[in-house]
Amino acid sequence: MKKYFFIIMMVVLFLSAFTACAGAQPEPEIGDVLEIYPGPGTELYRSPLYSVEIWDGKEWVNAYTYHVSRTSHTIWHWESNTSISFLTFGTTVDTQIRIRGLRNNINSVQISPKSRNFPVSITNGIASLQLSQLDKVWITINNDDANPLFIFADPPKPRIPQNAVYFGPGVHEIGHLYRPRGGQTVYLDGGAWLKGNIDIRGLNNIKIIGPGVLSGEIWQNLNLSAMEWETAQTYFMILGDYGSQNTGNHLEGITIANTPGYSTFGGMNLMRNIKLISPWRYETDGFYVMPDRVTRQGLIEECFAFIGDDIFFPRENRFGNITIRNCFVGSSNTGVFQLSYWPGSLNHNFYSRVENIDVKMYWDYSWDPNWDYPDDKSAASIFRSILDGDASSAGMGIKNYIFKDIRIEGPVTRLIQLENRYYPWGGDRNSPALGSSNNIQFINITTESSQLGRSRILGKDTENGHSGILFENVRIGGTLLTTSNFDNFFSTNQFVNDITVR
Numbered sequence: 193m194k195k196y197f198f199i200i201m202m203v204v205l206f207l208s209a210f211t212a213c214a215g216a217q218p219e220p221e222i223g224d225v226l227e228i229y230p231g232p233g234t235e236l237y238r239s240p241l242y243s244v245e246i247w248d249g250k251e252w253v254n255a256y257t258y259h260v261s262r263t264s265h266t267i268w269h270w271e272s273n274t275s276i277s278f279l280t281f282g283t284t285v286d287t288q289i290r291i292r293g294l295r296n297n298i299n300s301v302q303i304s305p306k307s308r309n310f311p312v313s314i315t316n317g318i319a320s321l322q323l324s325q326l327d328k329v330w331i332t333i334n335n336d337d338a339n340p341l342f343i344f345a346d347p348p349k350p351r352i353p354q355n356a357v358y359f360g361p362g363v364h365e366i367g368h369l370y371r372p373r374g375g376q377t378v379y380l381d382g383g384a385w386l387k388g389n390i391d392i393r394g395l396n397n398i399k400i401i402g403p404g405v406l407s408g409e410i411w412q413n414l415n416l417s418a419m420e421w422e423t424a425q426t427y428f429m430i431l432g433d434y435g436s437q438n439t440g441n442h443l444e445g446i447t448i449a450n451t452p453g454y455s456t457f458g459g460m461n462l463m464r465n466i467k468l469i470s471p472w473r474y475e476t477d478g479f480y481v482m483p484d485r486v487t488r489q490g491l492i493e494e495c496f497a498f499i500g501d502d503i504f505f506p507r508e509n510r511f512g513n514i515t516i517r518n519c520f521v522g523s524s525n526t527g528v529f530q531l532s533y534w535p536g537s538l539n540h541n542f543y544s545r546v547e548n549i550d551v552k553m554y555w556d557y558s559w560d561p562n563w564d565y566p567d568d569k570s571a572a573s574i575f576r577s578i579l580d581g582d583a584s585s586a587g588m589g590i591k592n593y594i595f596k597d598i599r600i601e602g603p604v605t606r607l608i609q610l611e612n613r614y615y616p617w618g619g620d621r622n623s624p625a626l627g628s629s630n631n632i633q634f635i636n637i638t639t640e641s642s643q644l645g646r647s648r649i650l651g652k653d654t655e656n657g658h659s660g661i662l663f664e665n666v667r668i669g670g671t672l673l674t675t676s677n678f679d680n681f682f683s684t685n686q687f688v689n690d691i692t693v694r
Contacts, residue, residue, distance in 0.1 A: 226248055227348055228248065228253050233361060234363060240259065241275070244291055244292075245289070246288070257279045261273060267525055268338075268500070274472070278469060279342075283325055290318055305550035324345060327344075327345040347465070357376060357379065359381060359386060361382065363387065367387075368388060371390075371391045379402045380404025384405065389427065398442070400444070402445050408448075408449070414427055424453060430443060432456070436484070438482065456480045464495070465493075466495045467495070468498070471524035478502065483511045483513060488542070489513050492504070497521040500525040503529070504521075509542045512542050517546070528574045529595065546594065551599065553602035577609065588627055590627070590630075592630075605645060607643055625652055637663075637666045639667070643681065648683050650685050650687070653687055656687070658689075664693075
């Protein structure tokens with residue numbers, strides 16, 4: 193009997209070893225969570241380019257992969273029809289992903305952020321990779337830069353609160369300026385696709401959460417610049433109050449796509465794990481967090497964006513501390529960190545702290561051979577501060593910014609622009625351009641490429657200039673910034689002082 197038992201055990205061990213060598217996927221551990229969400233009940237939004245399969249511990253499951261497409265009016269493939277395929281799933285474990293091309297076999301794959309160095313293999317025209325919770329990847333297949341695939345590995349979806357307005361799988365027409373009640377949760381479940389925008393002005397303790405999608409597709413190619421400001425705002429996807437007027441408002445987990453205007457504007461005090469997908473137009477600004485009026489804290493973390501205008505607004509620190517961390521973002525048109533357009537009060541001791549950010553830039557001016565890059569607009573400056581104050585702004589400005597551990601891939605026009613000058617988009621060229629800046633730190637900043645032109649730090653006069661600027665371990669196109677080569681990378685004037693380079 194012992195002899196037969198021994199033989200059986202040897203066979204079991206042999207089969208187990210054979211299965212492992214054959215590349216079988218691991219079984220999930222007890223307590224592990226993997227959520228693969230349904231689609232919205234229609235093929236209208238399914239990607240015609242890529243299918244994505246997820247290993248659930250026993251078999252490969254085909255996940256609904258979304259597709260959004262528009263004509264680009266940014267320098268990302270100007271006037272061409274471009275698209276983005278994307279999906280979100282929830283997980284607590286490392287997860288195996290398999291990608292198939294629906295029109296062509298996959299021959300090459302590039303994955304961003306490059307700093308993460310995601311391993312990928314291609315076998316028989318199928319790409320495979322592994323993702324962990326909170327990974328957000330931008331995948332370019334067969335060098336098709338105009339049709340990327342985004343995959344978001346989220347934490348498991350939150351529980352549905354009792355007071356929630358619940359949107360389950362399906363397409364929901366919420367329309368223009370959908371308005372919840374104060375203290376209410378709006379829950380977008382996996383497979384929910386909401387068409388419209390949300391108005392939270394004057395409301396507190398609002399939560400908009402879940403793995404679903406909010407889409408602005410019902411408005412096509414709006415020119416907000418031609419509208420009155422009050423009218424233009426009504427097309428922002430999440431419309432809130434400017435300034436530190438609200439408390440307890442959270443935006444978490446959702447994807448916002450096809451925005452006709454700003455993705456968010458004010459009102460929100462915390463944004464976590466939000467995904468913004470709208471690279472086709474300018475005026476699609478990104479994460480506009482406002483410090484909570486009670487705690488004086490504003491937080492953006494674990495977020496993603498590919499949009500056509502400024503992404504982050506750390507400039508609102510005069511209302512309270514702002515923290516931005518652990519994000520991966522890309523711009524198809526303009527800047528990333530908007531420090532100011534107009535000066536504010538300097539009578540505060542709050543800080544903006546930005547840390548651990550990957551940036552993917554896209555810049556191609558070949559679409560317009562007459563484009564004069566170094567002129568007024570200075571598009572695609574990574575860090576941009578324009579001070580365009582009038583006589584009432586005397587003694588005002590910006591201060592207390594710390595940017596640390598920021599990695600930039602792709603072309604860069606200018607790394608930094610700190611200037612006293614008129615607002616470049618429709619501003620008065622005779623503006624006095626008043627305002628000062630102080631205590632701005634750039635630490636561990638790297639760019640993959642060199643700049644197309646020198647960065648600019650230019651003041652107006654002794655009362656309206658720039659001081660207290662630190663550069664520590666800044667590498668531009670692989671070259672370490674030093675005191676001896678600083679002028680090769682930066683233009684300054686006599687109204688700039690106290691610059692430290694180390």
